Amino acid sequence: MQQDDLIGKTLGNYRIIVPLGQGGMARVYKAYQENLDREVAVKVLPPWYAADRSFIERFNLEARLVARLSHPNIVTVHDANEQDGHLYIVMQLVDGGTLKHRIDELHRIGRAMNLTEAVPIFSQLASALMYAHKQGIIHRDVKPVNVLMDRSGRPILSDFGIAKVLASTHMNLTRPGAGVGTPDYMSPEQCQGGEVDGRADIYALGIMLFETLTGCTPFRGDSYPALAHSHIYEPPPRPRSLNPSISPTVERVILTALMKQPQQRFQHACDMADALIQALAKSTPTPTAHNYYTPSGGENSPFVEHRPRSQESYLLALYPCRYCQHGNKPQMRFCTRCGNSMNQCTNCGNHNFANNRFCTRCGEPRST
16 A cells, blocks of 8 residues: 555644545545644645646635635635645545435435435535625535535535636646536536536536435436536436436426526526425325425424314414424524524525515525
């Protein structure tokens, strides 16, 4: 086994402890920051990137932009620097695996993720993307391996902006005319090397949702040109043909996200999240029939239909949390089960009451 020369080495204030993983462009390590007595994750890029001074400038600029992002579902960037030919970025340590690990774990036992597990994950990812897009930052490489999971199951999106910076150097242009991203998850406009906006991230989120609920991506190929051709020209298979448990409403959400033309997709990530939450509500099982999808709210779920009539008016007044679907009273700012904001303004970040239709700080209307 080849020895890793970074183990035990100190980069800045961070002593490298153990490798956590390796991708096509970088290695990730667990490290210890002695002055703050905490463990962090350190992503180290290959040494040839450090030889390109213009690349370093672009990398540091992008790192500063991403470090300004503050969202519970976006990985926190602590530091970025260069030492001894090693260009590295320091992030919060998230040690619950990745969404890719979870998909593979279910695949090994012949299962796909059920909707009640998937909806909170994808709603939170959509919230993270909506926030980033509002700041003018497009991810460009949304994929399961870039979704870190903490021990409580909270998804945390990582690698914002890294793909853009890597593509800006001639050293990375191994596919003439190719766009930025990972071929399995690239939007048609990325495959064509065109300009992209937040709707490219929504397309990638749709690919991930397809994969999460069916166990495979919609398009497969042995080469980049084959995958790019599929993204640009071929319709995706219907998710229900691969997993009949998927409801028609959920299938419509996925297929809308995967429209070839950006203007035909969800225009904002929060629109996709809202449609997915509504699809979960419509997938509620009846009292006499077993359904693959079971609301996680138990007796407190606002979607349980077999209630005594005396409780119906109370239940109709509850507002479902977009992350865990737990029903909350109208005057709640945060979910009483998972703690997430019930009605956070996408414009100014203000935490409004669940029943507010307009932000009480800036007046921005809700997206629903």
